[in-house]
Amino acid sequence: xxxxxxxxxxxxxxxxxxxxxxxxxxxxxxxxxxxxxxxxxxxxxxxxxxxxxxxxxxxxxxxxxxxxxxxxxxxxxxxxxxxxxxxxxxxxx
Numbered sequence: 211x212x213x214x215x216x217x218x219x220x221x222x223x224x225x226x227x228x229x230x231x232x233x234x235x236x237x238x239x240x241x242x243x244x245x246x247x248x249x250x251x252x253x254x255x256x257x258x259x260x261x262x263x264x265x266x267x268x269x270x271x272x273x274x275x276x277x278x279x280x281x282x283x284x285x286x287x288x289x290x291x292x293x294x295x296x297x298x299x300x301x302x303x
Contacts, residue, residue: 239279240278240279241276241277242276243276243277243295243297244274245268245274246268246272247266247267248264248266250264273286273301274287276297276299283302283303284303285299285300286298286300
């Protein structure tokens, strides 16, 4: 009598993972870069004017958070590419 194993080899598992990724690799997700956060009263918010400064909770040397669907997936530093802001990733995960 022949016995069959239900355990998958690493190759089979990798193939299944790649097949699942292929199903969604074309799906677009929203990314956002967060410089920092702050709080402001509604009273001040209703009276802010051009040129005012709102202080955030981070220093300019702190890394920027890269979020996908609201979850931080990486951190990095601000750079410019062809005249537009970009992030050079320094931490992933």
